[in-house]
Amino acid sequence: MKKIVEERLERMKPLAKERGFFLEYGEKIENHCVFSGIIIKDENKKTNIFPCVYYEAYWDELSDIELLEEMIQFTRNAPEIDTKIFFNEEYFSEHVFPMILDLDNEETIRELDIIYRKTDCFLILFYLRVSEEGIMKITNSFFERIAVTEEDKVKLAFANAEKNLVVQTIEEVISEILETPFLENGVERFEKQIYVVSNRKKQYGASAIILPKTYEILREYLGDRFIILPSSLHECIAVSYEENQLEELVDIVRCVNCEVVEDVDKLSDHIYLCDKTGISLLR
Structure with a gap:
């Protein structure tokens, strides 16, 4: 991917210069994933922070001029940050x-x-x-x-x-997504108690599972020991501890990570035990 972006960058540099912009290669590493992009600098802006637009597949469908125009609009719409x-x-x-x-x-x-x-x-x-x-x-x-x-x-x-901790039942989460009460959307209620742990923004909310307050809330519904499934970096799922279902839960986590969760959002392929002593690796 880096080579593709660098080749595109070299073609676009003279086009950008005509418009008063300078382009540079940009890169970031997120959770083992390397993202290649283009930093766009407006020569009229006195700032040391410039936006970087990272490669996406749709770039291949745009001409160099079209991509440059999109990047210019992006930087013009980017909020000014002091x-x-x-x-x-x-x-x-x-x-x-x-x-x-x-x-x-x-x-x-x-x-x-x-x-x-x-x-x-x-x-x-x-x-x-x-x-x-x-x-x-x-x-x-x-x-x-x-x-x-x-x-x-x-x-x-x-x-x-x-302060931003959110613990919801899976039914409440589905209702939010579908914007209708759970019982009205035609989906049967889950037999197993399933709780979703995150934060208000649903952004990097998986860290909430290590809060003592999270344990105190969940123990009221799931007992003194329960299982944490790492849904993604943004949320985790808590279910009751049942010895005969441990291997099945591990398979579910790995399957979801493989088929649903983006690599950049993946947390872990394991399941964890949560009790009064904290969180420990279970499988």
Whole structure:
């Protein structure tokens, strides 16, 4: 993919220069996935942050001029972000959150200088919400410029996660998606109690499973020990513990990851036990 984007980039550079824009190759790594794109810089904007548009299959259907025009419109519609606010202590305290990744991401995360903590099951990273959909993972170099101790950073992130915690039944989630009450949409009620754990934005909400508050809520419905299924980075599913269904649940997780979940959103192929001591690998 990198070669395709670089070849396209070289053809588009002179076209962009005529319009007052400069193009560069851009790349990001998300959860083992490498995304290639084009950074577009407006020579009339005095900023050190420029948008990067990442490759999508539909690019192949556009001419160089059409793609450039789309990128120009994208950068013109991109919100103006004052990066100084990221280093404001009050802003930081309200916008920092945790996220979790599978342990096999550790080498990549370390190379990217991203701050993380390691548990027996997951890596815990921290990020800032910088726009409605955008986030910025917190690196060591960024954190050095914040007047907050690392311990306080962790406390703030988990306090924000707790404020935004959402635990719903699977029926409630389906009702939201279909925008009709569950019993009116023609789907039979599930026999098994299934709960979905996430956050209000449904963005990197899987980290909510490590909150003590999540356990306290779910134990009222599922008992003192239950199973966590990693649906994606954005949500997890909790079901009651039944010894005779463990292998079946592992198969379900792996099947869903293979056929439904995008690689960039995949959390884990395992299932986990949640009890009063915390979360541990089950299968």
